[in-house]
Amino acid sequence: MSMFTSTQIILAIMVVVYIVAKALKLSTELSMLLAAVAGALAGGAGIPARHIAEGAFTYFDIILIFITATLFMNLLKESGGVAFVIRGILKKFHRRRSILFILITILLLIPGALTGAGSVTVLITGGMISVVLSYMGLSKPKIAAIIFLIAGLSAAAPPVSLWAMLTAAGVNMPYVGFFLPLLIPCVVLALLTIFILGWKGQSVDLEKALKELPEAPKGMNWTRVLLPFLFFLALVILGRVLPHSFPILGLPLIFVFSAFVTVLISPVELQILKISRDTVKQLLPLIGTLTCVGILVQIMTLTGVRGLIAISIVTLPIVAVFASLFFVLPVSEAVLMWGAAPVLGVPLVLLFNTIGLNPIIALAGMSIIWPLGDALPPTAIIGRLTKDTVGMEEPYTQMLKHCIVPALIIMAVGTLMVIFSKSLSFLTLL
Amino acid sequence: MSLIGLVFLVFAGISFYKIRHLKEPVVLGPGVTQVKKLSTYFPKIKGSINDANIYFLEGSEPGGTILILGGSHPEEPAGRLLGWIFAENAIVEKGTVIVILSANRSGTTVTRLGGAYPPDYSIPTEWGEQTFRMGDRWSNPLDQWPDPEVYIHYPSGQELAYVDIRNLNRTWPGRANGTLTEKTCFALTQLIKDEGVDIVFDLHEAELQYPVISTIVAHEKGQDLAAMASMMISGTEDFSMGVENSPEALRGLSHREIGDHTDAISLLLEAPEPFLDATRGRTNRALLLEGKDEFVVKAGKHGLLFERIDENGWHIDVRVGRHCSTILQILELWSEDQPERGIRMTHVPRYAEVIANGTGHYLRDPSTASPGKLTFE
Amino acid sequence: MIVTLLYYVLTAFIALLIIWNLVKSKKWQDEILYIIILIPFLLRLLRLK
Numbered sequence: 041m042s043m044f045t046s047t048q049i050i051l052a053i054m055v056v057v058y059i060v061a062k063a064l065k066l067s068t069e070l071s072m073l074l075a076a077v078a079g080a081l082a083g084g085a086g087i088p089a090r091h092i093a094e095g096a097f098t099y100f101d102i103i104l105i106f107i108t109a110t111l112f113m114n115l116l117k118e119s120g121g122v123a124f125v126i127r128g129i130l131k132k133f134h135r136r137r138s139i140l141f142i143l144i145t146i147l148l149l150i151p152g153a154l155t156g157a158g159s160v161t162v163l164i165t166g167g168m169i170s171v172v173l174s175y176m177g178l179s180k181p182k183i184a185a186i187i188f189l190i191a192g193l194s195a196a197a198p199p200v201s202l203w204a205m206l207t208a209a210g211v212n213m214p215y216v217g218f219f220l221p222l223l224i225p226c227v228v229l230a231l232l233t234i235f236i237l238g239w240k241g242q243s244v245d246l247e248k249a250l251k252e253l254p255e256a257p258k259g260m261n262w263t264r265v266l267l268p269f270l271f272f273l274a275l276v277i278l279g280r281v282l283p284h285s286f287p288i289l290g291l292p293l294i295f296v297f298s299a300f301v302t303v304l305i306s307p308v309e310l311q312i313l314k315i316s317r318d319t320v321k322q323l324l325p326l327i328g329t330l331t332c333v334g335i336l337v338q339i340m341t342l343t344g345v346r347g348l349i350a351i352s353i354v355t356l357p358i359v360a361v362f363a364s365l366f367f368v369l370p371v372s373e374a375v376l377m378w379g380a381a382p383v384l385g386v387p388l389v390l391l392f393n394t395i396g397l398n399p400i401i402a403l404a405g406m407s408i409i410w411p412l413g414d415a416l417p418p419t420a421i422i423g424r425l426t427k428d429t430v431g432m433e434e435p436y437t438q439m440l441k442h443c444i445v446p447a448l449i450i451m452a453v454g455t456l457m458v459i460f461s462k463s464l465s466f467l468t469l470l
Numbered sequence: 471m472s473l474i475g476l477v478f479l480v481f482a483g484i485s486f487y488k489i490r491h492l493k494e495p496v497v498l499g500p501g502v503t504q505v506k507k508l509s510t511y512f513p514k515i516k517g518s519i520n521d522a523n524i525y526f527l528e529g530s531e532p533g534g535t536i537l538i539l540g541g542s543h544p545e546e547p548a549g550r551l552l553g554w555i556f557a558e559n560a561i562v563e564k565g566t567v568i569v570i571l572s573a574n575r576s577g578t579t580v581t582r583l584g585g586a587y588p589p590d591y592s593i594p595t596e597w598g599e600q601t602f603r604m605g606d607r608w609s610n611p612l613d614q615w616p617d618p619e620v621y622i623h624y625p626s627g628q629e630l631a632y633v634d635i636r637n638l639n640r641t642w643p644g645r646a647n648g649t650l651t652e653k654t655c656f657a658l659t660q661l662i663k664d665e666g667v668d669i670v671f672d673l674h675e676a677e678l679q680y681p682v683i684s685t686i687v688a689h690e691k692g693q694d695l696a697a698m699a700s701m702m703i704s705g706t707e708d709f710s711m712g713v714e715n716s717p718e719a720l721r722g723l724s725h726r727e728i729g730d731h732t733d734a735i736s737l738l739l740e741a742p743e744p745f746l747d748a749t750r751g752r753t754n755r756a757l758l759l760e761g762k763d764e765f766v767v768k769a770g771k772h773g774l775l776f777e778r779i780d781e782n783g784w785h786i787d788v789r790v791g792r793h794c795s796t797i798l799q800i801l802e803l804w805s806e807d808q809p810e811r812g813i814r815m816t817h818v819p820r821y822a823e824v825i826a827n828g829t830g831h832y833l834r835d836p837s838t839a840s841p842g843k844l845t846f847e
Numbered sequence: 848m849i850v851t852l853l854y855y856v857l858t859a860f861i862a863l864l865i866i867w868n869l870v871k872s873k874k875w876q877d878e879i880l881y882i883i884i885l886i887p888f889l890l891r892l893l894r895l896k
């Protein structure tokens with residue numbers, strides 16, 4: 041039997057086990073884990089403890105960033121900082137719809153950009169912003185669509201973009217030069233989304249809105265909100281300006297230090313232990329995904345399945361690849377979540393690199409399409425979370441319907457970035 | 471449930487621990503005159519995992535000095551195996567040959583996350599098998615943690631990927647107050663200066679999808695030498711080696727920084743290793759050592775590779791043999807050109823001999839080593 | 848050196864949070880997931896990987 045046939049059989053077994061596990065109502069994470077174990081058995085590797093543990097370790101650094109960044113954001117929210125900012129901008133700009141939209145977009149982009157997870161955006165600022173938007177005359181499905189789409193873009197936005205980081209790591213490419221190629225499309229597309237979906241509406245009923253929003257605690261002010269961020273920036277900048285005299289802290293510790301600043305200057309006493317524990321609980325599906333994806337990828341590599349997928353993709357006609365990105369990327373995200381990056385992203389970037397495209401721009405373009413899949417079954421993890429956070433009673437498909445127009449624009453922009461990546465190379469140098 | 475988790479933890483933990491502490495014997499050959507420690511040149515790394523053994527093979531006739539670096543990237547085994555062949559066999563008549571088998575010893579104690587590498591590999595010999603640690607491209611995080619948000623190379627200030635602060639071939643010329651990997655390069659740079667090394671050979675292997683392959687990457691000081699050697703190899707040997715100039719803009723690499731910061735000529739040799747290709751099929755010891763892979767062959771048929779590959783693959787003997795012949799050829803040309811700094815040695819096999827006899831033929835049995843003639847990597 | 852030590856402290860802290868949540872967890876699927884995500888934290892703390 042050729043290696044092609046035998047590996048195809050292993051892949052088929054893994055797919056079947058995944059589907060059966062999902063049909064038995066197992067979570068996506070556990071379904072991936074079972075598929076991995078089945079793959080190892082089918083590949084004749086038994087149940088390889090070493091590979092499973094090593095695979096579980098794959099995204100350890102990223103998980104640390106993820107937990108510490110989310111803890112920082114949660115502490116900020118609990119200290120009343122987020123409520124303070126939202127009330128502040130609402131009071132000041134409630135007559136200026138455009139400015140309000142721009143500020144809301146920024147508030148939605150920051151948590152996901154820093155943590156790399158759209159769900160953090162939904163949880164940290166999504167709920168309160170949905171209150172603001174509902175008093176601007178928008179329906180719940182429309183609000184959910186806005187928050188879901190911008191949350192996805194926030195996850196793709198720099199500095200932490202997990203799809204880009206995971207793929208870059210898989211092709212031994214430095215995660216450097218991605219800042220503008222990710223930032224520009226994410227900001228522009230987020231603004232387009234909120235203006236397209238939110239333009240029709242009414243002016244804000246300030247009093248009612250303020251009543252429904254959580255109170256900011258006494259003593260909260262702009263200094264207390266901004267200081268932790270300034271501290272964060274200062275540590276990052278010091279590390280870059282004085283790299284050889286300033287100690288290497290790493291992102292997780294920088295987030296921990298910033299979280300400490302938040303705690304120290306919070307006007308209310310924060311229950312650090314409880315908030316930390318809730319953070320881990322809240323992140324379980326996401327950390328679980330990263331860990332199980334690591335295991336799955338390790339087993340796919342061990343058994344040759346990853347190579348099979350890679351060789352099948354890189355030998356496709358390039359036009360077919362371009363034309364199917366808009367569809368393949370979200371679907372892979374829906375099935376594998378971040379696992380889509382090492383499994384599909386890596387061979388695609390290798391292919392683009394070989395045919396002379398700019399891998400950084402192409403990967404940035406792919407990174408903005410991927411998060412759209414978070415609204416699709418079988419996982420739909422962030423889509424469902426958004427629906428719950430917004431408190432939408434209408435069927436889920438209502439939200440998806442409103443997503444269509446902005447999603448098509450996002451897909452088009454992402455695909456064009458891939459095709460014309462060479463002409464956009466200058467963005468990586470700035 | 472927790473119990474099953476614990477069982478996994480124990481089994482995986484034992485495997486990781488065993489490999490980190492696996493001892494690789496080296497039987498000192500007749501040519502080895504002394505074995506020093508890297509910390510001789512930079513005491514700050516004394517006692518650290520990267521305080522490597524430095525094998526000195528000194529000839530009776532005065533001449534030049536060369537340094538051979540194996541294990542800069544331990545997941546590229548040909549370089550380390552060549553180190554064994556030299557340390558256990560070579561006899562130097564003129565000049566000094568310095569050999570390092572584990573330039574980044576920390577990197578030999580860990581395997582690539584998500585890479586599904588085997589923990590070790592064994593080379594068949596006439597007396598049994600000799601087992602080596604598989605290793606990774608980067609230092610073990612157990613020895614260097616955390617990584618920065620972005621790695622800024624010293625002294626150029628160039629921004630590199632954060633993981634590459636653990637990549638020995640991105641941290642040249644090193645930094646005395648830096649991370650373990652940077653300190654290791656600093657110590658190696660001190661060695662090159664203190665011993666007055668004329669030529670440094672840094673031995674690597676690469677995936678076939680990587681454009682720099684089957685080639686000598688040469689610092690400008692060594693370009694003529696490398697070009698001549700490439701021509702001679704194509705004429706006299708059964709394989710060909712290209713030449714590439716070390717790019718000015720790529721910082722931290724041995725072929726750039728050693729040449730810039732010391733008097734030595736720096737040359738980096740690349741051999742093909744299909745095991746590293748992203749399109750590879752089953753990841754196992756056979757692929758590592760035999761280099762046969764149907765998927766990589768298919769990638770080659772689609773013009774996606776920078777080196778040819780067929781069903782014969784790229785056997786480890788072929789890769790080790792290429793490194794052997796390339797070094798010998800360069801030394802012959804060098805010695806003709808610079809007779810007073812020349813090197814002359816015997817008992818190092820050439821390409822055809824390594825293929826005919828196998829790498830294992832040149833590995834010595836540690837159980838028969840006389841006392842004091844055995845070290846461990 | 849101090850920074851590395853802080854990372855081990857951070858790892859231990861998160862490991863404890865995971866164990867705490869594991870003990871309090873009522874859903875078996877979550878339990879399995881907590882055990883799996885705990886493995887890398889423990890391997891690092893034991894300095895095995």
Ligand SMILES: [Zn+2]
Nearest residue numbers: 543546674675
């Ligand atoms: Zn290398």
